[in-house]
Amino acid sequence: MRLPSPISPSYSEGVPLRMTTRTIATRSEAATQSVGRALAPLSAPGDVVVLSGDLGAGKTQLTKGLAAGLGVAETVTSPTFNILLVHDGRIPLYHFDLYRLDDAKQLDDLDYWGTLEADGVSVVEWGDRFERAMPDDGLVVRISITGDDERTLEVTARGLRGQVLADAWCAACAELDDVSVDGVRDRS
Numbered sequence: 001m002r003l004p005s006p007i008s009p010s011y012s013e014g015v016p017l018r019m020t021t022r023t024i025a026t027r028s029e030a031a032t033q034s035v036g037r038a039l040a041p042l043s044a045p046g047d048v049v050v051l052s053g054d055l056g057a058g059k060t061q062l063t064k065g066l067a068a069g070l071g072v073a074e075t076v077t078s079p080t081f082n083i084l085l086v087h088d089g090r091i092p093l094y095h096f097d098l099y100r101l102d103d104a105k106q107l108d109d110l111d112y113w114g115t116l117e118a119d120g121v122s123v124v125e126w127g128d129r130f131e132r133a134m135p136d137d138g139l140v141v142r143i144s145i146t147g148d149d150e151r152t153l154e155v156t157a158r159g160l161r162g163q164v165l166a167d168a169w170c171a172a173c174a175e176l177d178d179v180s181v182d183g184v185r186d187r188s
């Protein structure tokens with residue numbers, strides 16, 4: 001099994017890829033769902049999105065939108081007690097919530113990395129609790145509560161796939177109502 005490396009940036013033929021961060025602001029719950037929905041047509045098997053932020057930040061609202069865009073029919077809730085809930089859509093949605101995980105070793109029992117590399121898109125609420133859970137390639141979205149109905153999403157792209165996804169996602173989000181998208185900041 002491929003051993004996950006910690007949060008170092010990914011390398012492509014020995015050239016380190018830049019980690020860039022963009023900011024998406026939403027002004028309603030529906031807008032955050034729309035931001036999630038905009039990721040659905042871009043998502044491919046093996047894509048990983050880590051969602052971080054306080055309780056009630058909006059991680060599940062974003063996931064609900066992504067699920068709707070993938071054609072998931074059932075209701076999506078935080079899989080806090082289940083750790084992983086799988087939803088059937090255009091491609092499967094693997095929805096993790098690591099809030100109640102005590103130890104990173106439990107990720108092995110869950111076949112965490114096998115699932116991330118499987119046939120669906122994986123969303124990991126509270127993935128930032130464990131360095132080992134962070135993807136080499138993909139998106140890390142930190143959601144902050146900036147007002148009663150306002151949230152700020154800091155989107156950090158990791159690796160080549162992360163860059164491609166972040167570019168396309170932010171371009172799509174710029175078209176949405178009650179959403180604003182800021183420019184790219186280089187974090188390398």
Ligand SMILES: Nc1ncnc2c1ncn2[C@@H]1O[C@H](COP(=O)(O)OP(=O)(O)OP(=O)(O)O)[C@@H](O)[C@H]1O
Pocket residue numbers: 026027028029030031032033053054055056057058059060061062078125148149150151
């Ligand atoms: N702009 C917004 N975007 C998302 N949610 C919002 C927004 N404004 C208000 N809310 C409210 O914030 C709450 C977000 O809840 P949600 O379950 O998505 O949080 P969470 O980050 O998944 O929390 P937890 O860590 O407990 O699973 C909901 O009650 C939602 O109505």
Ligand SMILES: [Mg+2]
Pocket residue numbers: 059060077078079125
């Ligand atoms: Mg949640």
